[in-house]
Amino acid sequence: MRDLCGRRPAVGGLRLNGLMATYLARITVHDELDLESILGMADALGAVGTPGVTETATVFDVPGEAPDAGVATVAAAQHAADVLDGFEYEVLVLEIY
Numbered sequence: 001m002r003d004l005c006g007r008r009p010a011v012g013g014l015r016l017n018g019l020m021a022t023y024l025a026r027i028t029v030h031d032e033l034d035l036e037s038i039l040g041m042a043d044a045l046g047a048v049g050t051p052g053v054t055e056t057a058t059v060f061d062v063p064g065e066a067p068d069a070g071v072a073t074v075a076a077a078q079h080a081a082d083v084l085d086g087f088e089y090e091v092l093v094l095e096i097y
Contacts, residue, residue: 021066021067022065023063023065023072023094023095024061024062024064024093024095025063025064025076025079025091025094026059026060026061026062026091026092026094027045027062028059028089028091029041029058029059029060029088029089030056030057030087030088031058032056033053033058038051041060044083045060045062045079045080045083046062046063047061047062048061061094062076062080064076064079069093072093073091073093076093
């Protein structure tokens with residue numbers, strides 16, 4: 001069975017054709033940041049879209065690929081740790097498809 005684009009459906013977070021599954025990590029930084037810092041973090045994280053900014057936090061959506069949900073969670077956390085050393089942050093993997 002294939003979808004409208006001719007791809008095989010994903011099963012258990014893995015694509016049957018051997019490709020890695022895609023995830024979106026929502027990374028929230030709980031520090032007050034200026035615009036230059038926000039733009040620099042977005043670039044360093046590889047964030048997509050416009051970061052969400054409030055008075056107390058900035059939220060970045062960062063795409064990635066991993067073979068399953070467990071690996072996606074670890075990879076997203078490690079990537080955030082590499083980029084955001086010294087900042088208070090949290091990582092949530094939102095989607096795997």
